[in-house]
Amino acid sequence: MSKDLSIKVRVKLVEKDLTMTQLAKELGMSAAYLSDIINGKKDGPKAQEHIKRIKKILSI
Incomplete structure (x- = not known):
């Protein structure tokens, strides 16, 4: 799952x-x-x- 999550997060960031x-910074972490x-x-x-919050912020 981590590789899949990593790819999804990077795509959404772009x-x-x-x-x-x-x-x-938005999540309050390093x-x-x-x-x-x-x-x-x-x-x-x-x-x-944190993963739940990341998914919510990035609409994953």
Whole structure:
């Protein structure tokens, strides 16, 4: 799932003319932490909540 999520997020970022840094700022986290979540390196309950917010913000 992480590879699929990563691709979807990157496509939506391009469509919305956003950067990972801008998305991370909107989510209140570092770009490095956001990258870890999107790439499946973080997958705990907190990360799952962040994934829900990412999907909502990017309309995935």
